[in-house]
Amino acid sequence: MRFCRAQSLEGALALLGEWGADGCLLAGGTDVMVQYRRGEIAPGALIHIEGIDGLSAISTNGRTAVGALATHARLAADADIARRHPAVASAAGLVGGWQTQAVGTVGGNICNASPAADLAPPLLVADAHLTLASASGERRLPLDQFLIDRRVTARRPEELLTAIDLDPLPPGSAEIYLKVGRRGAMDVAIVGLALRLGLRDDGTIHSARLAVCSVAARPRRVPEAEAALLGARLEAEALAAAGQALVAAASPIDDGRATASYRLRLLPGLLARAAMRCGEAVRR
Numbered sequence: 688m689r690f691c692r693a694q695s696l697e698g699a700l701a702l703l704g705e706w707g708a709d710g711c712l713l714a715g716g717t718d719v720m721v722q723y724r725r726g727e728i729a730p731g732a733l734i735h736i737e738g739i740d741g742l743s744a745i746s747t748n749g750r751t752a753v754g755a756l757a758t759h760a761r762l763a764a765d766a767d768i769a770r771r772h773p774a775v776a777s778a779a780g781l782v783g784g785w786q787t788q789a790v791g792t793v794g795g796n797i798c799n800a801s802p803a804a805d806l807a808p809p810l811l812v813a814d815a816h817l818t819l820a821s822a823s824g825e826r827r828l829p830l831d832q833f834l835i836d837r838r839v840t841a842r843r844p845e846e847l848l849t850a851i852d853l854d855p856l857p858p859g860s861a862e863i864y865l866k867v868g869r870r871g872a873m874d875v876a877i878v879g880l881a882l883r884l885g886l887r888d889d890g891t892i893h894s895a896r897l898a899v900c901s902v903a904a905r906p907r908r909v910p911e912a913e914a915a916l917l918g919a920r921l922e923a924e925a926l927a928a929a930g931q932a933l934v935a936a937a938s939p940i941d942d943g944r945a946t947a948s949y950r951l952r953l954l955p956g957l958l959a960r961a962a963m964r965c966g967e968a969v970r971r
């Protein structure tokens with residue numbers, strides 16, 4: 688296996704063009720190196736992109752733009768992200784331990800396409816769009832269309848994810864990411880749920896975006912539960928109905944972390960807690 692260190696975006700794209708599907712991008716390496724050691728991947732070349740300048744910037748001119756190489760530690764500590772995307776900031780602070788957060792990147796979390804990717808739900812409720820670059824140009828794709836299945840994305844072999852752009856939290860809205868894991872700081876989610884709610888002065892919900900991870904083959908928005916929240920108040924009956932819609936839309940599996948039935952049992956309570964916390968944050 689060859690190890691290639693890309694010094695620039697153009698250099699990385701040239702290497703991707705040369706190696707095609709046999710080339711594996713390496714950002715922080717926290718997924719790639721684990722998979723390589725386990726024999727799950729055997730690429731012809733590792734293309735190291737961590738040192739490329741300009742791919743970790745965060746800008747807040749209109750939609751928030753986050754470079755794909757921004758680390759979880761950076762997202763968790765950035766004041767603009769905390770203000771405009773509090774659910775993203777807290778999800779980043781819940782990825783593994785500090786060592787993983789120090790090198791693991793948002794681009795790697797997305798492109799690895801794990802069903803349990805912590806950043807995916809808060810990015811989905813922020814209507815994340817991805818910029819994918821190749822030697823022949825760029826294209827932009829919603830995250831929801833990029834994540835196809837477990838470990839399957841719409842990325843073409845010659846493409847590199849350069850940036851993610853997001854809808855900032857509008858006034859009168861709040862968002863939250865809640866994660867249930869086996870051990871708070873070091874494990875992937877048993878269930879993860881992100882909720883962004885907009886509330887009218889009379890307490891009714893005028894906008895609702897809800898996304899989950901670890902309860903289907905890919906992280907996804909749940910329009911059925913969002914519809915149940917629209918026009919409702921933050922009251923037990925409405926939240927229970929939304930919780931039932933969420934359970935009906937989920938298709939979890941049993942794995943080493945939890946059973947499918949445990950995951951389903953967690954969902955209504957998690958949704959109700961997220962909604963109440965959003966309500967408190969809007970009223971504050």
Ligand SMILES: Cc1cc2nc3c(=O)[nH]c(=O)nc-3n(C[C@H](O)[C@H](O)[C@H](O)COP(=O)(O)OP(=O)(O)OC[C@H]3O[C@@H](n4cnc5c(N)ncnc54)[C@H](O)[C@@H]3O)c2cc1C
Nearest residue numbers: 712714715716717718719783791792794795796798805848
């Ligand atoms: C101990 C430990 C704990 C962890 N805990 C969690 C957790 O709690 N929650 C969680 O969600 N994850 C967790 N992870 C997984 C991992 O840390 C994250 O998914 C991380 O964000 C991956 O980022 P990376 O930069 O290390 O990606 P890499 O390992 O470098 O790459 C991951 C994949 O994305 C591709 N890729 C990377 N960057 C790009 C790009 N810019 N364009 C196109 N493709 C790209 C790579 O080719 C590879 O397929 C954990 C990992 C470890 C080792």
